[in-house]
Amino acid sequence: MVSHGSHPFHAPRTHGFVRVAAATPVVHVADPAANAEEHERLIRQAGEAGADLLVFPELSLSAYAIDDLHMQAALLEEVEAHIRRLALAAGEAGVAAVIGAPIRSGDSLYNCAVVVANAKVLGVVPKTYLPNYREYYEKRWFASAQDIGAGPTYVPLAGQWVPMAPDLLFGAEDFSGFVFGVEICEDFWAPLPPSTRLALSGARILCNLSASNIVIGKADERALLCASQSARTLSAYVFAASGWGESTTDLAWDGQATIHELGARLAEGERFALHSHLTVADVDVDRIGLDRLRNGTFADCARREAVERPTPIHFKTRSVATTDALIRPLDRFPFVPDDAARLDQDCFEAFNIQVQGLMRRMTATGSKTLVIGVSGGLDSTQALLVACCAFDRLELPRTGILAFTMPGFATSDGTKSNAWALMKALGVTGAEIDIRPAAEQMLRDIGHAFADGEPVHDITFENVQAGLRTDYLFRLANQNHGFVLGTGDLSELALGWCTYGVGDHMSHYNVNGGVAKTLIQHLIRWVAERGLVGEAATPTLHAILATEISPELVPAGADGAIQSTQSIVGPYALNDFFLFYISRFGLKPSKVAYLAHQAWGDAATGAWPVGLPQGERVAYDLPTIKGWLRKFLIRFFQTSQFKRSAVPNGPKVVTGGSLSPRGDWRAPSDSSARVWLDELDANTPD
Secondary structure, X not given: OOEEOOEEOOXXXXXXXXXXXXXXXXXXXXXXXXXXXXXXXXXXXXXXXXXXXXXXXXXXXXXXXXXXXXXXXXXXXXXXXXXXXXXXXXHHHOOXXXXXXXXXXXXXXXXXXXXXXXXXXXXXXXXXXXXXXXXXXXXXXXXXXHHOOXXXXXXXXXXXXXXXXXXXXXXXXXXXXXXXXXXXXHHHHOOOOHHHHHHHOOOOEEEEXXXXXXXXXXXXXXXXXXXXXXXHOOOEEEEEEOOOOOOOOOOOXXXXXXXXXXXXXXXXXXXXXXXXXXXXXXXXXXXXXXXHHHOHHHHHHHHHOOOOOOOOEEEOOOOOOOOOOOOOOOOOOOOOOOOHHHHHHHHHHHHHHHHHHHHHHHHHHOOOXXXXXXXXXXXXXXXXXXXXXXHHHOOOXXXXXXXXXXXXXXXXXXXXXXXXXXXXXXXXEEEEOOOHHHHHHHHHHOOOHHHHOOOOOOHHHHHHHHHHHXXXXXXXHHHXXXXXXXXXXXXXXXXXXXXXXXXXXXXXXXXXXXXXXXXXXXXXXXXXXXXXXXHHHHHHHHHHHOOOOOOXXXXXXXXXXXXXXXXXXXXXXXXXXXXXXXXHHOXXXXXXXXXXXXXXXXXXXXXXXXXXXXXXXXXXXXXXXXXXXXXXXXXXXXXXXXXXXXXXXXXXXXXXXXXXXXOOOOOOOOOOOHHHHHHHHHHOOO
C-alpha cells in the first residue's frame, strides 16, 4: 500500500478531503443537560463515521425559542457547565465540534458558536447580525459581535480563558487546507455576510449554526443562499438548522441540513425528522484551494477589501484516517450529468452554443456554403447536425451543406452506408470521393512499402489518408466559395488523436472542439429523440450511436477485428474523467486516480446517465486506471500540445474548459510529463 505522508492511498484525507457533518439533534427546551446528552451521542456518532468537523444548530445547548429564559442565571450557568463535557467528548471522538450556546462576556450576553477540539475550547464566535423584525426579537436578549470592538476579547469557559471574536479562524495544524470559519443564522442573510470576509481571510469551510424557523418556501431560500455563498466565496458551506423538539409556541422548525461545495450540493439531510441524526459529506479543501489559486478575482477582492490573513487557532485532527468510500456525489462522466433533467438542459445549451457559434461565423463571412467530411462516426455526425440546424435558423437551404464521404483502405460498408443514409435523410448535398487512388499515388511517390504490396500500415500510411481527406475538403471549399467545418472533439485534442496540419486537426471553424467525446453521443441521442433535424434521420442516428469508435485507417486483421480507437488511446470515459480534473482543477495524478477508482471501481453502485447503453456500464480496477492515466499524462503533457497550440476557432462549450490557446489552456509544446508521471508512480499503488 502506497502512503502519502502518514496516510494510505485509499483514505479520503490523503487526497485533501475533510469529512464534515451537520448535526440535527432532538431539542429539549431550556434543558441544557438533556441537550448535552444529545450532543454527546451525536459527537460520538460523528467520530465513528470518521467525521473531522461537526456543526450543530444555533443555541443548540439551550434551545433557541426560549425567549426571556435566556436571561436566567441558572440556565446560563448550566449551559456553561456542559461545555467542558462536550469538549472532552469531542477530544475522545477526534472531532472538531461547533456548538450553539448563549455566552456571557462582561455585562452582555451573546448568541455564540463555541468551537471545541482536542478536549478543550478553541474559541467563541458571537453572532453579528441580530434579527429584530417580524417574528424575531433577538436584540431584547443578545448583544451583537459588533459591540466587542477590534480584536478578540477573552471569556472564561471550561476552566480556561478563550478568545471571542466574529472573525476567528480555526485550522488543523496537521491537515493543510482544513481551515474553517463560523457565522450564525441571520449573518448569511445580510448583504455582506461575515463568512465572505472569513473566506477571503483563508477559511475554506464555512459553518452556519441556524435556528431559522420554517415557513412555506423558506427551505429553498436557505439552500439557494448556501449554494450561492459557497460559489461566490469558493468554499464549502455547512448549514445546520434546529429541528424537532424546539418550542412551537408561535413557530415551527424543520431541521434542514445541507452541505455545499463551490455551488454544488453534496448532501441534504432529512427534514421534519423526529430523531437526532447527522448529514455527512466529504468536502475537497484541496480542490477549493486550487480553484482559488486559479481565480485571480478572489485574491484581488481580498486585497481590495484589505482583508488580513490571521493565523488560525490550531487544533490536531484524528491520528488514524478513515479508509472507507468517499461520501460525496462523484459523476463517472464529469461532462455528462446523471440527472435526466440536468442532462436535457446541458444538451440544450451545448447544442445551441454550437449552432449559434456556427451561425455567427457564417454571417460574419457571408458564407452560404459549408464543406464537411462525413465518415459515419460520432463526431462528423454531430457537426453535420449542428450545420443543419444552423442553416435552418438562417433560413438557408440545406443543399448548401456539401457533405463528402471519402472511403479509404479500411472504410467499412457499415460506416459508409450510415454516412450516405444520413446525408440523404438530412437533405444535404452528398457526394463521394474515393481517396484510395490518390493515396496509392502518394505512397508510391514517397517510396512507401505499401505501394510495393507490403502490408505496412504505419503512421505514414494512416496520415496519408487523413491528410488527403482534409486536402480535398479545403480545395472543395475554395471551389464552392464556402468554408470547411471541423469535426474533431475536445477529447481528441487532449490526446492529440488527430493528424496535424493538413489533416483532421485543421478546418476553417470547428464546432466540436469544445465538446467532450462522452457528451457527443448524448447530444446526438438528444437531437434524435426530439426530431430536431427531421424524423427521417432518427434510425440512422441510432445506428451511428451503436457503431464502434474507429478512425478506419488500418484494414481489419485476419481475425476481422477493426482498428479500435479506445484500445489504443484508452476508454474515452476514463480519458474524459482525467481531462476534467487535470485541466479544470490541476489535481495531482494520484488524486485523479483515486477519484477515478471511487467513481469507476464498482459498476453496480452509483447512477448512470440516462440512455447510456448497458454494455458501456462497466467497472475499472485501479491498475487499469493507473495504466491508462499514465498514457494520458504522456499524451497530454508531452506529445500533443503543439497540436493544441494551433487549433482553429470554435466555441467553448463545457464547464471543464476548452483547450484552445486563446482560451482556458496555455502550455509549452516542448514540456516533459516527468513530474506528473513521477507523482503518479510515487503515490499510487500498482
